[in-house]
Amino acid sequence: MLQRMLSRWRFERLRALLLEGSLGFAFWLAACLLAACLADAAFSLPQAVRYGVFLGGAAAFLYGFYRFLLGPLARVEPFGLLRAAGRRHPSVREYLRPAWELLSSGTGPNVSAELAEEHIRRTERLLARLPSAPVFPLRAPRGSLKRLGAVAVFWGLGLPWLKDGASLHRVLSPWRDVRLEALLEVRPGNSRVPWGSPVDISASWRAARFEPPALWLRSEGAWQKADWDSEGAKPSYRVGALTSPLEYQLRHKDLRSEVYLLTPAPFAHLTQLAAKVQLPGRRPPLELKLEAGGEIAALRGSWVTLSGLPDRAVESASLWPSFMSVPIRMKPGPGGRWEAGFPLNENGSLKLDVLSAEGLRDPSPVPFPLKALDDRPPSVELLSPSFELEISPRERLPVTYDARDDYGLSAISLVYRAANNPETRVPLRRLQGDPLESLGDYLWDLSRLPPGALVEFRVEAFDNASPKPQAGASRKGVLRLVDFETAHAKTLSQWKLAQSALQSLSEREKDAARRLRAMGDAPPEAREALQREWEAAEARLMREWESSTQSLDQLAAAMREDAYANPGMSEAAQAAAAAMKALKAGDLSRARHSARTGDLPAAAKEHDKLAAKVQRTAEMLKEGAETQALQDLWAEAHRMDQAGSEISQALGKLSAGGKAPSEAEKRRLDEALSNLRRQMESLDKTIASMPKADPGSMRDKNRKVFVVPLNSARRTMDALSAALARGDYEAAAKIAKRLSEELAQVRAALSEAAKAQAGGGEDAFSKKMEGILEMWKDAAQGQARCLQMTQGIEERRMQNLRGLQEDLLKKLAALQAAVVRESAELGTPVPSDAMAWMQKTLKEFEKGQVEEAPKLLGLAAMRLRAQAAAILKPAPDAPPPSVEKLGALAVREDEIRSMLQEGVKAPQADEGDLSERMAGAAVQGQVRRKTESLEESLEALEREGAALPSEALGALSQAQPEQRAGEGKLNSADIPGARKHQERALELLEQGMKSLSEAMQQQQRIEQQCLSPFGKPRGTARPMSGGGRTGSDTSFVPLPRSEDYQPPREIREEIERSLRERRPEPFDEIIREYLKKMSQ
Known part of the structure; x- marks a missing residue:
């Protein structure tokens, strides 16, 4: 009985404990799972954290299972059950435990069997009388129910965040991570969008989140993070103009979406556009090539047929003139081109609507301007000359023009009026094929115009209108014929006079020096007669000085007015005139003062120096005459080259035409050949009469030899005349081309000779002065070091x-x-x-x-x-x-x-002080010897003919005594006195160096200007209302030909086409900047 009751109580106890443990286990399981899911929903826990949560949860689950379900089983033991039953039924409390011990363990040594059995029977009788109600009723604990209820409430509150189940899935199976798309709505995803159009990327959480995901983009190269344009519940990012494939991905913590691709789908366009314009009443039609946005202009009433080749598969195409109410459907034609036509009756615009096979069409196609034109007269632009000019009658003036007409040009003429004479018309071109534009030039022979005349001219163009062509004229050009040759001849004559005057003055100076020496050596009784002779000679000398300086001034003035004068020699002449005036005011005055005061040896020495300086000026003029002669030869060779090129072009046209020339063309050819022959003979004579260097002189030894192929050109000229005489124009054209090449070689050889004569290379005075200036800088730096040493002592x-x-x-x-x-x-x-x-x-x-x-x-x-x-x-x-x-x-x-x-006495000099003074004196001696060597180099350069400032030589002469005095003061331990002399010597050296530097810069400028005519194309005209080279630049300038305008026109047309092309708006600024740089 007791054992049966104990088994029943054990079952009741196990049932109650399992109920209580299950409720507790369910509470903690639900609470922990809710906390983990809410944490992930709020913070999107990284996978590593979720792995930790999962492992910790698994450990907690096992512990809870043991704690709430397995652990209570250990507490179900008999004595506990008996105590609980005794508390439930107090009447048997005292019997249950002893009865169970007697049953399970038997009687002990001090208990009889009868007593044990009696106790057990009494216990069973009592148990039998107990009610049948269970000792451990099956009831859920109230606290557990409350906790479960609270957890259920919290689960209900968290459902808005957990309804998609993603967080529960992420927490319970962290190894099977969900994609970010389970949490986000991503738009537009993978998509093809029209090329150049904007695209909006957006993302929104399916449930509430605290921060937007990160957006990463990749077009080319590595991924880059992008900032959202607008944030909030639905952040978005705009791609301004999609022109290349773009990948994007959304990331949040360790979650990533798939990689989406935005692909620009280009619109279908018609390429290789062409317009065929059938003019009213005219045949054949005009063919026009079009660029995007190019203007279609034709006569009013023309029929325009537009065609183009699609760049991709096309569903349909149409064109829509703005003045028509409905579009015109285009049809495919031969070669895959689509075409349609329309009447051009008024101004407007035309748009092409092309629908691609993908169903895309350009929402804003580039319009083509339409212009219905009335037949206007031609427009003519006079490109060159672009200013009023002065030119010699010996030159040929290139007149460059650009004529245009809306429907074709037929002829171009030059019209001019000289002085008060009637207008003269010169036909320039008869145009074939009715071109819309003609860019050309005409070499105008001015030799038939009256000298000194003021000529007004213009270019006229005629269109192909019928029955009467319309005419258009350019702006008026003005030129004045100036006899530059006469002014140049005056300059050359004055050049010779100045050179002769300087030679005479040099001899007078030498004679003055001889007279003064003779007077100084004569006995006292003979000096009176010599004095009278000297006074007369001095008067003649002064007249010579006056005449020479005046002659140099006149030469400088003539060269300023002479347009053909070499610019370097013109400046050299002005510098020589100023130097002669300085010699007259300075050296000559000192020489006369020495003679008046009786210092005849010093006066004679001064006159010797003056003779040498005047002689060097005369030699400079002689060398400059050679440079000027070579420049004149080069100019004449340029005229010959130009004439030969004209003859070659004329014969080339005759040979290409295959027809014999007319009588007028023959006369012009004969006249051109005669003029060219005369020019060659004149050039030959000029070369033979050029000034020669004195045999054996340094200039003669340094002279370079240049071969001028004039004889070869003369033989080619004879061959050309023979070919023309026998009527072989094809051979004549080939010979004329060879003649043109040989004349170009003549011009090039004379240009090289002139450069060698004017430049001088390493032997140029400026190069030697530059070397001496470096020596001077070294001496000045040495003097500065001496001063520093003295100051240190x-x-x-x-x-x-x-x-x-x-x-x-x-x-x-x-x-x-x-x-x-x-x-x-x-x-x-x-x-x-x-x-x-x-x-x-x-x-x-x-x-x-x-x-x-x-x-x-x-x-x-x-x-x-x-x-x-x-x-x-x-x-x-x-x-x-x-x-x-x-x-x-x-x-x-x-x-x-x-x-x-x-006070205190000055300290006695020690060995260190003595050695420093000796070193300073030694360095000062070295610098003094450098100064002496520098003076010798400068005097040698002056003897060679360089124009050196007297201040430079004077500074060297004055610096040397100061250097000697400073050296002596150092040896005598007079440090303050040495410092004063050294400071004065350094000041003199710096003044002289500055003077020599200015002279070197002037010499460099003269040499560069001597070369300047040969470093660019020869100028043939100069701006009007000016002469000479003072004030504004009025020297000759080269005038451009038609080929010089071709590249700028092509660049301009390319820029205009590029500006009409359609492109995304963000590219506008970049492309405009590029086109701006290209046009500069």
Whole structure:
């Protein structure tokens, strides 16, 4: 009975414990799972964290299973059940445990079997009378139910965040991560969009989240993070213009979406557009090539057929003129081209609507402007000359024009009026094929126009209108025929006069020097006659000087007015004229003053120098005449080259045409050949008459030889005349081309010869002056180093002297401090003012600044003596002790004052000071020798003919005595004196170096200007209303030909086409900047 009851109670207990444990286990399981899911929903836990949560949850699950379900089984033991039953039924409480022990363990040694059996029977009787109600009723604990209810409420509140099940899935199976698309709505996903159109990328959480995901983009290269344009519940990002494939991906914590691709789908367009314009009443039709946005312009009433080739599969196409109410459907034609036509009756625009096979069409196609034109007269632009000009009748003026007409040109003419004569018309071109534009030029032979005449001209063009062509004219051009040759001949004549005058003046100067030496060597009785002769010779010399300077001034003025004068030689002539005036005012005046004061040797020496300088100026003019002659030859060769090119072009046209020339063409050819032959003969004579260098001279040795193939050109000229005489125009064209090439070689050879003559290469004066200037800089730097060394010696001496002075002041301060201390001990007898003076003196000594100390010491001594006398006066026989002390103090003040006034002696020079002075003197000697060598180089360069400033030579002459004096002062230990001489020497060297640098720059400018005519195409005209080379630049300028305008026109047309092309708006600024740079 007891065992049966115990089994029933065990079952009841296990049932109750399992119910309670299940409820507790369910509570904690639901609570932990809810917490993990809410944490993931709120913070999107990374996978590693979720792995940790899962593993921790698994461990907690096992622990909870043991804690709530397995653990209670261990508590179901018999004694616990018996105690619980005893508490439930108190009547059997005392019987149950002993009865169970007797049943399970038997009787012990002190218990009889009868007593045990009786106890068991009594216990069973009591158990039988117990009610049948269970000891452990099956009831759920109220606390567990409350906790489960709370968890259920929280699960209900969290359902809005957990309804998609993604967080539950992520927490319970972290190894099977969900894609971000399960949490997000991504638009537009993978998509094809129209090329160049904007695209909006957006993403929104399916459930509430705290922050937007990250957007990553990749077009080319690596991924890059992009910022959302707008944030919030639905962030978005706009791609301004999609022109290339773009990948994008969304990322949030460790979650990533798939990689989406946005692909630009280009619109279908018609390429290779062409318009066929059938003009009213005209055949054949005009063919026009079109670019995107290109204008379609034709006569009003024309029929325009537009065709193009699709760049991809096309569903349909149509064109829509703005003045029509419905579009015109285009049809495919041969070769895959789509075409349609329309009447052009008014101005407007035309749009092409092309639908691709993908169903895309350009929402804003580029419009083609339509212009219905009335037949207007041609427009003519005179491109060159672009200014009013002056030109020689010997030149050929290139007249460059650009004529245009809306429907075709037929002829172009040159119309001019010279002075008051009637207008003359010269046919320039008869155009075939009715071109819409004609860019060309005409070499206008001006030799038939009256010299000095003012000529007005224009270019006229005629269109192909019928029955009467319309005419259009360019702006008016103006030219004046100027006889530059006469002005140039005047310059050359004045050149010779100036050169002759300088040669004569040089001989006069040499004669003056001889006379002065003879007068200085003559006995006193003969000097009077020689003096009279000298006065007459001096008067003639002054007249020669006046004549030479005037002649040089006239040459410089003539060259300023001469358009053919070499610009470098023109500046050289002006510099020579200024130098001659400076010689007359300076060196000549000094020579005359020396002669008047009786210093005849010095006067003779000055006149020798003047003779040499004048002679060098004359040689400069002689060399410049060669440069000018070569420039004139080069100009003549250029005219020949131009004439040969014209003949070659004329014969080339005749040969290409295959027809014999007309009588007028023959006359023009014969005349051109005769003119060219005369030019060649004139050039040959000019070359033969060029000035020659003196045989054996340095210039003759350095002269270069250039071969001018003039004889070969003359033989080719004879062959050309023979071919023309026998009527073989094909052979004549080939010979004329060879003649043109040979004449170009003649011009090139003369150009090289002129450059060699004008430039001089490494032997140029400017190069030599540059080398001397480097030597000068070295000497000046050496002089600066000498000055620094002297200043260093002086500074060290001053430092030593300051040290001795500081020691003296310290000694005087100690003595003065003793006097002040004893005065203070003496007390009342010492006057207060004397005490104040002594204390002030002590302060100056202690500060090391002596200002009033000598004065104060004297006052203090006088005041102390006066005080002693005042004390002694009442009792002269028995003086008090203070009188003697006051006198002793006054004596000590006098001694201090004497020591202060004597000061310190200069320190004796030691071995270091001596070695530094010797080194400074040695360096100064080296610099002086460099200066002497520099003077010799400068004098040698002057003897060669270089125009050197007198200031430079004078500076060197004055610097050397200063350098010698400085060297001597260093040797005699006079450091301040050496420093003054060295400072003066450095100042002179720097002044002279500046003067030489300016002279070198002027020489470089002259040499560059001498070469300037040969470094560019020869100019044939100059702007009107000016002459010479002063003020604004009025020198000759080269005039452009038609081929010079072709590249700029092509670039302009390319830019216009590019500006009409359609492109995404963000590219506009970049492309505009590129086109701007390309057009510059």
